[in-house]
Amino acid sequence: MTESIALYSLPDTDHFYEVCGPAEQTNPENVFQKRGVVFAPFEISDHPIYRIPGQPVKTTLTKYENFNWQKKHRPLHQTKQSTYQDMFHRAIQGIEVGSCEKIVLSTRSADTSSIPSLPAFLQQLRQSYPSAFVYLFYIPHEELWIGASPELLLDTNYPFQRTAALAGTRKGAPKLGDWPAKEREEHHYVEQYVEKVIEGQKFRKEGPHPVKAGPVFHLKTNYFIDIEGPVVNPFRLHPGPALSGYPVQAAIQKIHEIEDSSRHYYTGFLGPVWNEGNSRLFINLRCLEMLRDGQLLYAGGGLTIDSDATAEWTEIQDKLGTLRSKF
Ligand SMILES: C=C(O[C@H]1C=CC=C(C(=O)O)[C@@H]1O)C(=O)O
Numbered sequence: 001m002t003e004s005i006a007l008y009s010l011p012d013t014d015h016f017y018e019v020c021g022p023a024e025q026t027n028p029e030n031v032f033q034k035r036g037v038v039f040a041p042f043e044i045s046d047h048p049i050y051r052i053p054g055q056p057v058k059t060t061l062t063k064y065e066n067f068n069w070q071k072k073h074r075p076l077h078q079t080k081q082s083t084y085q086d087m088f089h090r091a092i093q094g095i096e097v098g099s100c101e102k103i104v105l106s107t108r109s110a111d112t113s114s115i116p117s118l119p120a121f122l123q124q125l126r127q128s129y130p131s132a133f134v135y136l137f138y139i140p141h142e143e144l145w146i147g148a149s150p151e152l153l154l155d156t157n158y159p160f161q162r163t164a165a166l167a168g169t170r171k172g173a174p175k176l177g178d179w180p181a182k183e184r185e186e187h188h189y190v191e192q193y194v195e196k197v198i199e200g201q202k203f204r205k206e207g208p209h210p211v212k213a214g215p216v217f218h219l220k221t222n223y224f225i226d227i228e229g230p231v232v233n234p235f236r237l238h239p240g241p242a243l244s245g246y247p248v249q250a251a252i253q254k255i256h257e258i259e260d261s262s263r264h265y266y267t268g269f270l271g272p273v274w275n276e277g278n279s280r281l282f283i284n285l286r287c288l289e290m291l292r293d294g295q296l297l298y299a300g301g302g303l304t305i306d307s308d309a310t311a312e313w314t315e316i317q318d319k320l321g322t323l324r325s326k327f
Contacts, residue, residue: 019056023139026038038270069290072143109299131211155280165194179219201228204224215321
């Protein structure tokens with residue numbers, strides 16, 4: 001079989017859906033045009049937006065037990081702690097001179113251990129992270145990504161749309177009072193951004209409140225938007241300050257200058273479009289890319305003037321543990 005495959009399981013469910021067939025490329029205006037599973041990069045100028053068209057059907061993962069996944073060859077380039085420290089200082093300098101108020105810096109971590117069974121790995125992620133969107137996206141010889149995303153980008157279910165501001169990370173912080181000003185500020189940039197995008201629409205806001213995402217907690221605010229005019233396009237929200245920084249365009253420019261390699265589909269988004277009248281798109285976080293020589297795990301975090309390099313590195317290692325601990 002040389003077809004592309006998307007396998008996914010929605011938050012708070014226990015079953016997987018699949019869509020198989022030839023993947024096609026699409027553009028931001030046409031994301032909602034056709035049923036299927038969409039897979040978009042962090043930056044559309046660098047990588048295509050893919051869609052595997054079709055009606056998702058419930059599936060059992062066991063049929064993929066002996067599947068021969070065709071992986072791409074690319075060097076497993078990883079970010080050393082010393083490189084991160086250098087990147088961190090360049091980002092803080094950018095904040096000090098006023099280029100940005102917040103920059104999200106990300107790293108790659110290489111792992112050469114074998115994951116003997118991808119279906120078992122997906123099942124393990126499903127059981128361990130009940131509120132995550134768990135997925136595998138595969139284009140033979142091109143892309144093979146797996147993740148357990150805690151972050152909704154946009155849920156479109158006529159006559160409502162739902163989005164969320166998710167940012168700020170702490171271990172063991174289940175109450176709002178556990179969150180210091182730095183994290184609250186980091187999260188507030190994302191709220192401001194979302195509220196600007198949906199300005200003029202009727203919406204209800206709920207939060208912020210802490211939510212658990214594997215080994216860490218995040219601050220989350222939910223937005224419920226009435227669809228009275230045209231639906232909000234996901235590219236108006238993406239890539240927001242939780243993934244880039246603030247202001248968004250200046251932060252993306254800094255990421256280009258500072259990060260040690262491309263993000264590819266990490267901090268992009270993906271999900272089913274028009275399955276049973278509903279489109280649910282999630283940010284591609286807590287994910288890994290499988291390559292011929294091993295896997296690259298991606299994670300990052302938001303920096304503001306008050307950030308500390310060692311604490312940020314530790315936070316990234318905690319996030320990387322979400323997937324690594326389940327191999
Ligand atoms: C960029 C990532 O997380 C984002 C989402 C939640 C919390 C974040 C933070 O605390 O920095 C990030 O904005 C990542 O996990 O790789």
